[in-house]
Amino acid sequence: MxxxxxxxxxxxxxxxxxxxxxxxxxxxxxxxxxxxxxxxxxxxxxxxxxxxxxxxxxxxxxxxxxxxxxxxxxxxxxxDPSAAKRETRRVEAVAVGDSFRTVAEELLAKMEREGRALRTLEKVRWLLGLTYDDLGARPIDAIRAADILPVLRLVEARGRHETARRLRSTIGIVFRYAMATARAESDPTSALRGALTAPTVTHRAAITEAVALGALLRALDAFDGQPTTRAALLLLPLLFPRPGELRAAEWSELDLDSAVWTIPAARMKMRRPHRLPLPRQAVEILRGLHPLTGRGRLVFPSVRTVLRPISENTLNAAFRRMGYGKDEVTAHGFRATASTLLNESGQWNADAIERQLAHVDADTVRRAYARSEHWEERVRMMQWWADRLEGWKGEG
CATH class of the missing domain: 3.30.160.390 (Integrase, DNA-binding domain)
Structure with a gap:
């Protein structure tokens, strides 16, 4: 009726x-x-x-x-009436600026205003660029999981399983921003969980045995490349920072008289400022480099332009020149080296080691109560570590 x-x-x-x-x-x-x-x-x-x-x-x-x-x-x-409706919405959405690309570019601008690291912005922009040919002009609210999957499959077909996984996540961030700005009703990437080939986890190569580490340190001492590259290589085992944080270091961040390096939040992975105590050996390396690059902003400028730092490829290529394969040593691997050997020494609080590594505790309640930087212990620990490295280097 x-x-x-x-x-x-x-x-x-x-x-x-x-x-x-x-x-x-x-x-x-x-x-x-x-x-x-x-x-x-x-x-x-x-x-x-x-x-x-x-x-x-x-x-x-x-x-x-x-x-x-x-x-x-x-x-x-x-x-099909549903297909006709989606096409009508596509035309209307492009006319008023609700295409996937428009929303994605808005999100990138927002991330830039929030002070996200340049490297993060570059990665997100590159990932989104992989989608624009297929999704860019389409209205974001008309895109379904079945439209996104072929885009991810193209990346996956090249063997880039981790890139495909990150691309799905990045597309999802765009959709969640569109939902927050009332231009999409749902995030279709949630339906694609489990649809992609899981990437094989490969840990970065690192030496965690003292004798082998001593041999590597002797090889670093004998390295005869560019002074900026040599200084960065020598500081990697001493300070074990993330390579990007070291490469982009600026002289304004360093207080060599107080032996402190303060990395601003904008350059940290976890968006928190990080202070590192500098052992005597690190201060000596930096003082030796200052006459060469101290008049500029960057501690380790590229040989091509003082406006950009040396690349991570430069550091890893140096290890290859020294005869170390990528399955033996990487610039990032010194973090695992230090973490393993410092913990095995039994002399230092695990929280002090984690704080030195700039790791953030996953337990939010525990993190709220553990605000101490363990500074005094870290000062002692870093000098002990630098002295211990000298000892291992001299045992060969």
Missing amino acids: PLTDIALRNAKPAEKPYKLADGGGLHLLVTQNGSRLWRLKYRIDGKEKLLSLGPYPTIPLAMAREKREEAKRLLADGV
Whole structure:
């Protein structure tokens, strides 16, 4: 029996959602929270589908019936009404600036205003660039999981499983931003969890045995490359920072008289400022480098331009020149070296070691109460570590 305006106005929520049918597949869905939504059930190519027509009373009964008849005309021409609706929204969205690319660029601008690290912005921009050919011009609210999966599969087909995983996550961030700005209703990437090949976890190569470490330290001493590269190589085992934090170090961050290096939050992975005590040996290396690069901003400028630091490839290439393969030594691996040997020594508080590594405790409650930097212990620990490295270097 066809619906009436009185029946629609009197439709009240119940414990479970229910439908009020008008005929021809048109019905009103009444939800538990009181929403009243027009839906049209239809079949095309043997498959049953559902088309959303809008909320009642914004869409009155007469208009809902008009939309039903319009959908029937499309079906008679072999056109899927849902596909036609998405195409209409695509055209409208591009016109008003709600394409995937527009929203993604907005998000990048927001991240830049928030002071995200340049390297982070470059990575996100590069990942999003992989999507623009297929998704860039499409309205973000019309993109489904089935549209995103082929984009990810192209990356995966090149053997870049980790990149595909990160791309899915980055696309999801764009959708969540679109949801927050009322331009998307859901994040379709959540439906793609488990759809991609899981990347094989490979830990960065690191030497964690004292004799082998001593041999590496002797090789570093004998390195005869660029002075900036040599200084950075010598500081890696002494300070065990993240390579990017070391390479981009600025002279303004260093207080050599107080033997302290303060890395600003903008350059830290966890977006928190980080102080490092400098052992005597590190101060000597930096004082020796200062006459060469101290008039500029960067401690380790590239040989091509003083405006950019040396690259991580420069450091790892130096290890290859010394005869160490990528499965033996990497610039990042000195963090694992120091963490392992400092913990094995049994002389230092594990929290002091973690603080020196700039790791953040995953336990938020514990982190709230463990605000101490363990500074005094770290000062002693770093000098002990530098002296111990000298000892291992001299044992060969």
